[in-house]
Amino acid sequence: MTQTADSPPLRPAxxxxxxxxxxxxxxAQAHEFAGRMSEAHGWASDELAVDVIRTTGDSIQDRPLSEAGGKGLFTKEIxxxxxxxxxxxxxxxxxxLPTALPAGLVIAGYMPREDVRDALIARDATSIAGLRRGAIVGSASLRRQAxxxxxxxxxxxxxxxxxxxTRLDKVARGEIDATxxxxxGLKRLGLADRISALxxxxxxxxxxxxxxxxxxxxxxxxxxxxxxxxxxxRDTGIALAAERxxxxxxxxxxxxxxxxHATVSGERFHLRGLLLSPDGTAIAEDACSGPVADAAALGAELGRSLRVRAPRGIYT
Structure with a gap:
């Protein structure tokens, strides 16, 4: 970052x-962040201290987060x-991240976004259609389940x-057919070779x-x-403003x-949104596009529109 004679000095790493x-x-994400910061400022790679904090969400393994308190369980101790x-x-x-942060905290921004797609990890299939009849698939995500x-x-x-x-091992041991x-996340962990299909x-x-x-x-x-x-x-920030x-x-x-999912091209963005019932039988989807300056406003408008048009079974 360029410093002027009147600028206060940047705090040391x-x-x-x-x-x-x-x-x-x-x-892995914390170390990626530290690496980008070190490269940007010329700091040594070990100059940024890392405080590892155990969260309530990490302790709960026997039930869905929706039953235990939602996304904030992974953030409240941090x-x-x-x-x-x-x-x-x-x-x-x-x-x-929950949609509303505690008073006194703000999202400062985002690092460049990785590939957003989901990956199938399966023992004997390379597509969802290719899974055996009655296959057992493990997931904690209501979206993926639906x-x-x-x-x-x-x-x-x-x-x-x-x-x-842990999830990959359960597939490898045959406890489940797929996840x-x-x-x-798999790319950041160097585990992309375990993917059966994107x-x-x-x-x-x-x-x-x-x-x-x-x-x-x-x-x-x-x-x-x-x-x-x-x-x-910048573009990740605009896309996430629309999505959130x-x-x-x-x-x-x-x-x-x-x-x-939102994408940004120059000064325009495009957002596609989807709602499903938990059993997947009811669905509502739509999309919007517009100038990046209106990303958050148009994202909110799309959310309100889908909620009004949501079929019975989505909001029970």
Missing amino acids: GSFVIGTRGSPLAL DAAQLEGRIDFAIHSAKD ILRRARPDIEIVLLRGNVG LLAFA LPLDECLPAVGQGAIAIVIREGDEGSSEALAPILC AFLTELDGSCRTPIAG
């Missing part, structure tokens, strides 16, 4: 602390550490929690925020904001299967 969950994927001043940057998978049930009403879906490695995971967006629209890493800071923390500026991705506004209007609290 050693004065910043990164907060993250302790899963292998969360740590939020508390940030508000207490223990950490400066909180690194989150954007799709894990999409699977819509495509294949015959399959059995079981709850699958745990980190990426769906985010391609972005699912096209028209077959499996991703979760809002999928593939994006969000950086949360304290509101008014100018030092952290200034340090972040060189690594933030869409999700907010639909009560995106893990109780309703919701998908949404």
Whole structure:
């Protein structure tokens, strides 16, 4: 970042602390963030301290998050550490962030987004259609469950929690026939070779925020904001503004299967949104486009429109 004679000096790397969950994927994302910051500012790779924080969501493995309290279970302990001043940057998978952050915290921006597609990991299939009749598929995502049930009403879906490695191992051991995971996470963990197939967006629209890493800071923390500026991705920020506004209007609290994906081309954006009933039989979808300056407003408008037109069974 360019400094002028009147600018305060950038805080040294050693004065910043990164907060993250302790899963292998969360740590990979935190280290990717640290690497980008080090490259941008010429810091040594080990100068940014990392505080690994165990969250309530990490402790719950026996039931869906929708029954335990929603997305905030993966963030509340990290939020508390940030508000207490223990950490400066909180690194989150954007799709894990609740639509409203606690007072005093803001999303400062996003790193460049990875591929948003879902990946099929299966023992004996290279597509959802190719899964054996009555196959057992593990997933904790209501969105993925609904999409699977819509495509294949015959399959059995079981709850699958745990980190990426745990889920892959259950498929490899034959405890389940298949699972769906985010391609972005598998790539960041160096596990893309375990993928049986990448699912096209028209077959499996991703979760809002999928593939994006969000950086949360304290509101008014100018030092952290200034340090972040060189690594933030404009287009990802615009796309996520549209997606998160869409999700907010639909009560995106893990109780309703919701998908949404926005893309940016120059000064225009395009957003596609999807609502499903939990059993996949009812569906509502639509899209919007417009200037990037209106991304959040038009995303919210699309969310309100879909909610009004949602068939019975989606909002029970």
